Amino acid sequence: MEKQKLKTLLTTILILTISIATLTSIAFAQQINYNPDMGTVTKTAPSYMTSDNSAYAAAEEYGNLMNEDYAWFDPHANSPQRTGYNPGPAPDRPDVLWRSQNNPIPKVILGMQTIGSAQGVINPTLVSFSGAPMAMDGQLIAYGSIRPNSGNSTTRNAVISLNPHTGAVNWASIVGYGAASAAGVGASFGVASYIFKVDDTHFGTLAGGMFGGGGGFCMFRTTGEFLWIDTSITPGAVYHACIVAPAPVYMIFGPRGVGAYTNNLGGWDLSDPEIDKGNGGRWAWNYTIDEPGSNPLLAYGDGKVFMGSYSSVSVYAIDAETGDKVWETYVKSAMGYMTCYADGKLYVGCQSMLIYALDGETGEVVWKNDDGAANRAFNVWNINYAYGRIYVHDLGFGATGAQKCLDADTGEALWASQALFWIGYYRTVVADGKIYGRQSDQSTTTGREAIPTNFACWDAYTGEVLWDINEEIAGPVIAYGCLYYIEGAGYGDTGNQLVALSTAVGEPDDWAMFRGNAETPGFTMDKGPTDISTGPKWVFATGGGITSSAVVSDGRVYFNSGDGNTYCVDAYTGMHIWDHATKEPTMTHFGSSPAIADGKIYIGPDDGFFYILDADTGSEIKSIPMGTYRAVQVGAGQHNIKPSPIIAGGRVYIASIHNGLLYCLDMNG
Structure with missing residues (x-):
């Protein structure tokens, strides 16, 4: 009996031991040690990486991106007011949408005719671009070179139309050869091709050199046909040769002649663009400048053309219809390069340490900012206007160069973000609450340490650098939800391929x-x-x-x-x-x-x-x-x-x- 009890007890213990061992084994078999960071972000995305900054968000906020409100009619600054502002979306990240590279060309135009294999055009392709483009009529229009016959190395200069969102070529219109031998496209010292909107179905080019003049004005249809050239339209000023005020104004303005003395400001009529009126047939008026010298054309607005002067140290307002002087205001420094006109005020200060707001009707000084005098803040190239603010970049002294923001009503400085240049012929543009422009050019002016060449995007309200890329860009353009630039284009206008950045286009x-x-x-x-x-x-x-x-x-x-x-x-x-x-x-x-x-x-x-x-x-x-x-x-x-x-x-x-x-x-x- 005792043996039986002992046997039963041992059996029970054995069963319990096996059961416990089995359960323990199962428990151990199911014990999985997962990554302790499970379910978390271990590397945080940059602030610009957000679903709010996407094509989905842009479509909801801005609607159709091909709306002509989002075009860019003047390669310098979008409009003759030269604010450099576009009301549409602009890239929140440096995402490349497309880049040109030997794109096929479906249609080649010479003069008024489409040409083909009979004229030696066989499988034509793009070669390169030069100068900032412009955008209108759902197209991106730029100046560059093409290879009409892919079987040889011959190239021709051409005005080229591309699809803004894909980079596909629509057409290329050859200039400087054959029926269009007189036609051409000049470029400013700020890496912008002289291509301007005239009206909804026409654009024009100025066939001058770096400083304009000499070549005449060429008229094209937006379908690429070259219509005429008037070689008497020869505006030419240092840096920026002309301003085109498109329909309904239909005028082009510019100082006449370049050199030691620029004696006249000319106005030419661009209406009836289909009609060739012959050389001199479009002359409208001439204003004889009081103080001959190097007189830059600053902006156009409210029926007036605004000029600066290096010799008389003053700013002029000229009636755009009659050519009569409306007012002249003396300032304490030369006023040059580009400026902008907005909300009835002319903002000037480029080539100066002083920034002024002048009343557009009277020329009276609304405010003056002389903060830059303390550090020799030589303001350069252009002034932008947007969001009740103006934006300008200065060379500063030593390591104090900056991209600056001022209150447009008071002139009060709101922020400054370091930006270092040698001379600074680099245009800035504004859209979607952001500023885009050159941040540094690796210069060592006044012995400072070189900062690598950089193109940056700043927050327009705070001056925070949102992103930057190591690209040599001088002439950015914003249109149809994209930022366009010619890669490798410094102020010397040595372009290569056309690049589009966008976070708004194409879900x-x-x-x-x-x-x-x-x-x-x-x-x-x-x-x-x-x-x-x-x-x-x-x-x-x-x-x-x-x-x-x-x-x-x-x-x-x-x-x-x-x-x-x-x-x-x-x-x-x-x-x-x-x-x-x-x-x-x-x-x-x-x-x-x-x-x-x-x-x-x-x-x-x-x-x-x-x-x-x-x-x-x-x-x-x-x-x-x-x-x-x-x-x-x-x-x-x-x-x-x-x-x-x-x-x-x-x-x-x-x-x-x-x-x-x-x-x-x-x-x-």
Whole structure:
């Protein structure tokens, strides 16, 4: 009896021991130590990386980006008022939308005729660009060179039209040759081609040299045909040769002649642009300048042309219709380069340490800012106006050069951000609450340490540098939601390819399943990053390894992780939005890729279940069993490849490694 009790006790102890060991073994087998940073962003995205700064947000705020309100009619500063402001969107990040590179040209024009193989035009392509473009009539119009016959090395200069959002060439109109031998395009010292809007269906070019003059004014249709040239229209001033006031004004203004003495300011009539009135037939009036000298043309506004003077140290206002002087105001310094006219005031101060606001009607001084006198803040090139503020950059003395912002009503300095130049022939432009322009040019003026060449984007309200790129850009232009520039173009006007930056154009295509789509797997027209040397913009940590390819849709990224979860994160910041756990706790390899369509995420069946989730919330809509889970055995050197769902024709196709079956699911079922 005692033996039986002892046997029973030992058996019970053995069973308990085995049970405890088994439970302990199971417990240990299920203990998985995940990444402690699981579900967090371990590298934070820059402040400009946000879904608010995207094509989706821009479309909602600005509507149709091809609205002509968002064009850029004057390559210098968008309008004869020369504010340098565009009311449309502008890039929040230096995302490259497109870059020209040997683009094919579907249509080549010479004079009034389209030419083809009979004239030696065979597979024509772009070569390069020179000078900042302008934008009108849904086109980007620029000056450059083309290769009419791709079979040889002959090039021709041309006015070139491109699609603003794709960079595709619309047409190229040859100048300086044949029927258009007299036509040409000059450029200012500020790297801007002399191309101006005349009216909705015409644009003009000034065929002068660096300082204008000499070549005459050329008229084109916006479809590329060259109409006429008037060689008597020869405005020429140091740096900026002319101002074109488009329809309904239809005038071009400019000092006549360049050299020691510029004696006259001329006005020419550009109305009836289809009619060639012959040389001299468009002359309207002439104003004889009181103090002959180098007299720059500053701006146009409210029926007046404004000029500065280096010799008489004054500012003039000339009636744009009659050529009579309206007023003259003496200032304490020479006034040159460009200025701007806005809200009835003329803002001047370039080539000076002083900045003035003058009443546009009377010439009276509204305010004067002399803050720059203390550090020899020689203001350069242009003054912008936007948001009740003016923006100007100065050379300063030593290391004090700055991009500055002043209150337009009072002249009070609001902020200054360091910007260092040698001379500073670099234009700034404003849009969407931001300023774009050169920040440094690697100069060592007054012995300062050289700062690498940089192009920057500043917050227009605070002066904070939002982003910068190491590019030599002198003539930026903003139009149709993009910022355009000629890469490698310094103030000496040595251009190369045309580049478009944008965060507003083109909602990106979805990458909706493994390899993107079923029709052209692995291919997209969207642009990838141009520089990955600085590493990722953000990093999101999960609990396990990730062998799943991500899918992207509507500003979100979806992917599977070895911690058994499907994650949804913000595509711009990496911030966690939701996660969904699978049913199999022992699964550590979640290798399939999700697929997305019609607001639903399709996942699996890595753990034996196929999941359908709500893409917005991650909530489970349905789970379909596809075989009992089993860990997949792989040989040495092999990969544990999992099938991923493919969507086509309203159906989802998926194979299960757990039961060896291929499934076809109706998306509406």
